[in-house]
Amino acid sequence: MGKDVIIACDFDSAEKTLAFLDRFKGRKPFVKIGMELFYSAGPQIVREIKARGHRIFLDLKLHDIPNTVKKAMAVLSSLDADIVNLHAGGTTAMMEAALEGLTRPDGSRPLLIAVTMLTSTDQTAMEKDLWIERPLQDVVMHYAENAKNAGLDGVVCSPLESPAVHERCGADFLTVTPGVRFADGAVGDQKRVTTPAKARELGSDYIVVGRPITGAGDPVAAYERCLAEFADR
Numbered sequence: 001m002g003k004d005v006i007i008a009c010d011f012d013s014a015e016k017t018l019a020f021l022d023r024f025k026g027r028k029p030f031v032k033i034g035m036e037l038f039y040s041a042g043p044q045i046v047r048e049i050k051a052r053g054h055r056i057f058l059d060l061k062l063h064d065i066p067n068t069v070k071k072a073m074a075v076l077s078s079l080d081a082d083i084v085n086l087h088a089g090g091t092t093a094m095m096e097a098a099l100e101g102l103t104r105p106d107g108s109r110p111l112l113i114a115v116t117m118l119t120s121t122d123q124t125a126m127e128k129d130l131w132i133e134r135p136l137q138d139v140v141m142h143y144a145e146n147a148k149n150a151g152l153d154g155v156v157c158s159p160l161e162s163p164a165v166h167e168r169c170g171a172d173f174l175t176v177t178p179g180v181r182f183a184d185g186a187v188g189d190q191k192r193v194t195t196p197a198k199a200r201e202l203g204s205d206y207i208v209v210g211r212p213i214t215g216a217g218d219p220v221a222a223y224e225r226c227l228a229e230f231a232d233r
């Protein structure tokens with residue numbers, strides 16, 4: 001798979017999401033379904049968007065005991081998403097169990113990627129709340145390596161972290177990167193942002209773009225602009 005743009009469909013209902021996707025006419029963008037949409041519309045929204053021909057990143061960030069995650073992943077596997085994820089903080093044992101649960105009897109499975117440290121967690125919160133006293137960047141890289149060693153396919157990270165992740169975990173280890181904004185666009189609540197073109201330069205494999213597309217006057221044009229700057233086509 002070449003570099004592609006994933007649209008974060010952060011809507012609170014199936015109706016809004018499908019109406020949004022209808023605007024793309026024949027095009028079938030890669031879609032991210034997160035907690036908000038999944039909890040409001042249920043697994044059926046995954047089946048429906050898949051049936052319309054889109055690829056899906058199911059961003060549910062699982063984190064529980066290994067056995068529970070393994071069983072939950074087996075259920076998610078049957079939804080036929082293309083990418084699913086979990087928190088690397090759940091430990092290597094949890095990530096290995098997740099892979100096992102995700103793998104279908106015929107050996108096929110969705111790609112599995114890990115969230116390292118959430119970008120909303122800064123050094124201070126990590127030290128005060130989590131009692132982790134290492135530099136944040138070292139923690140992110142350590143979690144990425146754990147994910148790699150557990151057999152996962154990649155991580156969610158900032159485009160700015162893509163070069164270091166690829167260097168440490170290999171060029172084939174996927175970096176799926178949110179925090180993307182157009183050079184002339186609003187930044188919103190994202191702290192460290194890059195343009196789609198810069199994300200490409202830094203080696204991101206997929207960019208996850210929400211509001212710059214969903215909030216645009218012309219979302220299809222905004223999507224095309226992302227593709228033109230970032231994608232392999």
Ligand code: C5P
Binds near residue numbers: 179180209211
């Ligand atoms: O609207 P925006 O482009 O900021 O959307 C980015 C998407 O990526 C959102 O769905 C957000 O939850 C997700 N995300 C993020 N930062 C992370 C992990 C996920 O922005 N570290």
